Amino acid sequence: MAEEKNILSVVDLHTSFTTDKGEVQAVNGVSFDLEAGKILGIVGESGSGKSVSAYSVMQILEKNGSIKSGQILYKGEDITKWPEKRMRDFRGKCCSIIFQDPMTSLNPVFTIGYQLKEAIKLHTNRKGKEAEERAVEMLELVGVNEPRKRIHQYPFEFSGGMRQRVMIAMALACEPDILIADEPTTALDVTIQAQILELMQDLQKKLGMAIIMVTHDLGVIAQMADEIIVMYGGRVCERGSAEDIFYRPCHEYTKGLLRSIPNVDSMGKRLQPISGTPINLLNMPKGCAFCPRCDEAMKICLEKQPPETRTPDGHFASCWKMIQAEIESGMIRPEDASGSGT
Amino acid sequence: MDMNYKPDQENLVEVNNLKMYFSVKTGWLSTTPLKAVDGVSFAIRPGETLGLVGESGCGKTTVGRALIRLYTPTDGDVFFDGKRVDAKSIGSLRKDMQMVFQDPYSSLNPRMTVEDIIGEPLDVHKMYTSKADRREQILYLMELVGLNAEHATRYAHEFSGGQRQRIGIARALATKPRFIVCDEAVSALDVSIQAQVINMFEDLQQKLGVAYLFIAHDLLVVHHISKRIAVMYLGKMVEMADADELNENPMHPYTVSLLSAVPYPDPKIAKSSKRIILKGDVPSPLHMPSGCPFRTRCQYATEQCAQEMPKLTDRGNGHMVACWNK
Numbered sequence: 001m002a003e004e005k006n007i008l009s010v011v012d013l014h015t016s017f018t019t020d021k022g023e024v025q026a027v028n029g030v031s032f033d034l035e036a037g038k039i040l041g042i043v044g045e046s047g048s049g050k051s052v053s054a055y056s057v058m059q060i061l062e063k064n065g066s067i068k069s070g071q072i073l074y075k076g077e078d079i080t081k082w083p084e085k086r087m088r089d090f091r092g093k094c095c096s097i098i099f100q101d102p103m104t105s106l107n108p109v110f111t112i113g114y115q116l117k118e119a120i121k122l123h124t125n126r127k128g129k130e131a132e133e134r135a136v137e138m139l140e141l142v143g144v145n146e147p148r149k150r151i152h153q154y155p156f157e158f159s160g161g162m163r164q165r166v167m168i169a170m171a172l173a174c175e176p177d178i179l180i181a182d183e184p185t186t187a188l189d190v191t192i193q194a195q196i197l198e199l200m201q202d203l204q205k206k207l208g209m210a211i212i213m214v215t216h217d218l219g220v221i222a223q224m225a226d227e228i229i230v231m232y233g234g235r236v237c238e239r240g241s242a243e244d245i246f247y248r249p250c251h252e253y254t255k256g257l258l259r260s261i262p263n264v265d266s267m268g269k270r271l272q273p274i275s276g277t278p279i280n281l282l283n284m285p286k287g288c289a290f291c292p293r294c295d296e297a298m299k300i301c302l303e304k305q306p307p308e309t310r311t312p313d314g315h316f317a318s319c320w321k322m323i324q325a326e327i328e329s330g331m332i333r334p335e336d337a338s339g340s341g342t
Numbered sequence: 343m344d345m346n347y348k349p350d351q352e353n354l355v356e357v358n359n360l361k362m363y364f365s366v367k368t369g370w371l372s373t374t375p376l377k378a379v380d381g382v383s384f385a386i387r388p389g390e391t392l393g394l395v396g397e398s399g400c401g402k403t404t405v406g407r408a409l410i411r412l413y414t415p416t417d418g419d420v421f422f423d424g425k426r427v428d429a430k431s432i433g434s435l436r437k438d439m440q441m442v443f444q445d446p447y448s449s450l451n452p453r454m455t456v457e458d459i460i461g462e463p464l465d466v467h468k469m470y471t472s473k474a475d476r477r478e479q480i481l482y483l484m485e486l487v488g489l490n491a492e493h494a495t496r497y498a499h500e501f502s503g504g505q506r507q508r509i510g511i512a513r514a515l516a517t518k519p520r521f522i523v524c525d526e527a528v529s530a531l532d533v534s535i536q537a538q539v540i541n542m543f544e545d546l547q548q549k550l551g552v553a554y555l556f557i558a559h560d561l562l563v564v565h566h567i568s569k570r571i572a573v574m575y576l577g578k579m580v581e582m583a584d585a586d587e588l589n590e591n592p593m594h595p596y597t598v599s600l601l602s603a604v605p606y607p608d609p610k611i612a613k614s615s616k617r618i619i620l621k622g623d624v625p626s627p628l629h630m631p632s633g634c635p636f637r638t639r640c641q642y643a644t645e646q647c648a649q650e651m652p653k654l655t656d657r658g659n660g661h662m663v664a665c666w667n668k
Contacts, residue, residue, distance in 0.1 A: 045532035159623040189397035189559065191620045194603035198619055216533065219562075219605030223612035242609040260537035261607050262566035267586070270544065271566070273537030277502045293534075 006073075007177055007210055008034040008057065008095075013070035015049075015056045024281045026052040026065070028234035028289075031308075034178065039204065039211045041225030041242070043218060043257075047278055049234035050214045054180045057212070058097055059087050092123040096171035100183035102163035106155040112139075112166055113151025116173060123174040138169040143199060161192035165199065172203065179204075180212045185220060197223060218261055222246060230254050233279040233289030236308070240315025250317040253290045288320065296321045349421035353385040354553050355409070355439075355521055360418035362401070362408045366628060376627050378404040380577040381418070383654070388520065389547060391554040393568030393585065395561055395600070399624060401577040402557045406523040409555065410439045422521070437467050440514035444526035446506035450498035456509055457494040460484065463516040483512040486549075487542060504535035508542070515546065523555045528563060540567055561604050565589055570660075573597050576627060576635035579654060583661040593663045596636045634666070642667040 015027040027049040034040050044050040055061050057072055059079075071078045079090060091097075099105045107115060116135040120126055126134055132151070139147035142165040155163060164184060171179055181200065185193040197220065204211055213224050221228055222242060229239040230251065238251040249255045256274040276293035285291055291301040298320055306318040312331060326332045349356040362379040379401040386392045396402045408415045411432045420427040422435050440463075443449035450459055460480050463469075470476040481491050487508040498506055507527065514522050524543070528536045540563065546552060558564050564571055565585050572582040573596065581594040592598045599618040606612045620639045625631055633650050637643040646666050654664040 045534065161623060189624075190561070190603045191397065191599060192623070193605070194617055194619050197605070198617070217605065218533070218607040219612065222607050222609045223605045225609075246607070246609050257533060258607070260534050262540075262562045263607060267566060271537040271541055273541060274534035275538070277504060278532060278535070 005035050006033040007036040007075060009071075009073040010053070010057065011071040011073065013053065013056060013072065014068040015052050015061065015065060016068055017062065017065040019064065021282055025284065026234055026281060027056060028284075029070075030231070030234070030236050032229050032236065032239060034210050034212060035227075036177065036210055037204075037208045038226045039213055039224050041213045041215065041221040041228045042231060043215060043221050043228060044231035045216055045278060047233075047281060048231040050216075050231050051182055052234075053231070054097070054182055054212055054214050057178075058091055058095060058180065060091070060097070089123075092119060092176065093174045094176055095178040095180065096174070096176040097180040097182060098164070098167045098171050098184050100186050102160055102167050102187065103155075105167060106163060108155055111152055111154055112158070116151065116166070116170055119170050120173050134173065135169075138173050139166070141172070141203070142166070142169045143195075144169070159192075160188055161195060164188065164192075164196050168196075168199065168203070172207065172209075175207065176209060178210050178212065180214070182214045183216070184213075186215070186217070193220070200224070218257065230257070233284065234281065235289055235305075236318065237290065238315070238317040238319075240311070240317075244311075244313060244315040248311070248313050248315075250311045250315075250322045251290075251319040252294045252296050252321055254317075256293075288318075294321075298324070343417060344419055347419050349419075349424055350385065351424055352387065353421070354388040354390075354423060355386040355555070356419075356421040357385070357405075357409060358383050358419040358421075360405065360408060360420065361416045362404050362413055363416045368628070374628055377577050377630060378627065379408060379415075382574070382577075382579050384572055384579070384582060386521070386553050386555060389551045389553055390570070391547065391556050391568045393564035393571040394555060394557045394574065395559060395564050395571060396574035397559065397600075397624060399576075399627060400574040402574050403525055405574070406441070406525050406555055406557050410436065410441055410523055412441070437517040438519050439521045439523070440517060440519040441523045441525065442507075442510050442514050442527040444529055446503050446510055446530060449510055450506055452498055455495050455497055456484070456489070456501075459498065459509055460512045460516055463513060467517055469517065479516070483515055486515065486546070487512045488538075502535075504531050504538060507531060507539055511539075511542070511546075515550070515552075518550075519552060521553045521555070523557070525557045526559070527556075529558060529560065536563070543567060561601065562607075573600065576624065576630065578635055578651065579662075579664065580636065581661075581663050582654070584659070587659065587661055591661075593657065593661070593668045594636075594665050595640050595642055595668065634664075 010032050013027055013030045016023050016025045030053050042050045056067055067080055072080050113135055117131045120131045120134050135151055136147045144150055144165055185196050215221055225242050228242055228245040230237045232253050237253045249258060259272040260274055274293055279289055287303050288301045288306050291297045301320050306320045308316050308318045309323050311317050347358050360379055360382045363375040363377050365373040366376045368374045382405055394402045407413050409420055425431055427435055457480055460483055461476055464476055489508055528539050556567055568585045571585050571588045573580050575596050581597045592601050599620050602618045622639055625638055631638050632648055634647045637647040652664045652666045654662045657663055
């Protein structure tokens with residue numbers, strides 16, 4: 001069964017926020033599977049709903065946000081139905097998160113050791129000396145030198161890279177099955193970023209947890225991810241293996257995104273940006289979210305959301321252009337593509 | 343300052359031994375100089391782009407700001423078009439030297455309309471003959487950066503990040519400068535928008551012949567836009583070369599590790615490439631190591647590195663490196 005392989009399955013997730021200007025549908029029918037021990041990359045631009053998808057899994061949305069519909073299956077159980085008390089256990093023990101900014105996610109008035117022990121005491125039955133030992137062990141694991149001395153220090157005495165290491169130590173202290181990393185290296189310099197990414201890969205191999213890596217950086221995704229989902233306007237445009245997405249993109253947005261980053265081939269030439277401006281979530285188009293910026297847009301793109309369809313090489317994309325090409329080449333029958341689901 | 347220093351007439355901008363120290367309070371009554379920029383020299387030709395890269399705290403932004411005298415440099419000479427840039431001359435030179443800032447959200451006054459933002463430099467330098475002329479110039483600038491004329495009466499908050507950056511660029515272009523310092527001008531933008539703005543910078547350069555000092559931390563972007571690239575580490579310049587040369591044949595150990603640390607947007611290359619991961623963090627600029635500032639993280643460091651800072655020397659074809667061992 002496929003379900004045994006997948007530690008987390010998100011099915012048709014809808015998350016929205018109520019604001020003064022109306023309801024913002026940040027996540028609009030997102031589905032993905034996370035295999036145990038694999039790294040899933042979620043890539044997209046600001047406002048694409050990538051972070052909100054991750055926060056929905058943890059159920060740590062802002063007060064004005066809520067999951068409207070859909071299922072989040074953790075080991076086959078729908079956690080959206082769990083009471084808050086059970087979710088508290090889920091966070092930390094089953095699934096942890098590290099955030100973008102290591103400067104603001106640590107409390108400045110408590111020592112590193114106190115904050116680490118807090119997480120350990122809350123989720124395990126280790127106390128006192130035992131908890132401290134675990135804290136030291138965790139700091140050692142993430143490569144903080146002299147952990148015994150450093151647990152008595154405050155966050156301001158740590159550099160950005162070191163703070164992110166502490167955050168990782170904290171997240172992994174209770175050995176979760178899933179680690180969500182929300183732009184974990186965006187605030188760091190490239191050489192420090194390389195250190196942290198290497199650390200995450202090492203720990204993943206050592207501890208065997210699955211990682212959901214949320215980022216806008218295609219370079220980071222290329223290095224880290226086994227599977228990738230590309231999001232735009234709260235929807236999944238395309239999902240597949242890293243090779244599928246980078247070498248055989250099928251959705252016009254993915255293609256545009258890959259064309260707009262400078263690489264060896266583009267040196268000395270003009271970049272080919274995606275035209276237009278980012279989507280306004282308050283004013284979503286009726287059809288494909290990317291349609292207003294798409295050079296290949298057709299009439300149907302304006303009117304109807306494209307269903308998720310299997311691409312010729314077996315990954316998934318939601319694009320009318322691709323569906324049309326497949327119908328023309330006889331790969332799928334038109335009636336298969338007329339539905340709204342997969 | 344070296345009053346006898348003679349700039350090369352072919353250079354639009356020439357910087358010689360620029361130093362910028364800030365005094366930082368380190369205790370009751372005691373201050374320590376923070377050497378943000380410590381003896382940096384370079385030159386930019388008319389219509390050329392020089393990329394300036396380095397990690398946070400290496401002094402790249404300070405170079406840009408000291409260059410157009412938003413800071414008063416502690417020491418060193420800056421020349422623009424053969425003229426010395428100092429407190430006296432900057433008033434008349436600032437028309438020719440402009441700046442685009444990183445954050446398109448905080449660098450535009452929220453109480454001013456787009457027309458007023460772009461028109462302000464024109465007002466300051468009295469660059470129009472009549473109200474109609476002012477308006478015409480503003481509309482021309484807006485067209486140049488790809489904004490519609492009907493945007494003129496709107497406020498900055500009504501625009502997206504990419505469009506705001508265009509407003510900032512139009513403002514910088516208003517005085518018809520020959521040189522623009524772009525301080526992380528595309529860093530805050532999304533990938534697809536970033537490409538639009540990069541193309542615009544290139545188009546404007548071709549059309550108007552402006553030279554850029556392009557300060558950024560994204561090496562792929564800098565490589566794309568720059569003709570030459572300079573690499574800084576802790577206030578010192580460690581390497582400078584043609585963009586392609588630097589990428590293919592980096593010499594300074596810091597440049598080598600910096601380039602290898604860039605995650606390349608291609609899974610096969612990114613997963614297979616050998617990274618040279620630097621140990622540890624950048625030392626605090628308040629407690630600078632003696633000699634070469636990079637020696638604490640450098641695998642080739644020797645006794646000599648601790649003694650003396652190596653000079654930037656030409657290793658052929660203008661490839662300048664400051665390292666004892668390479």
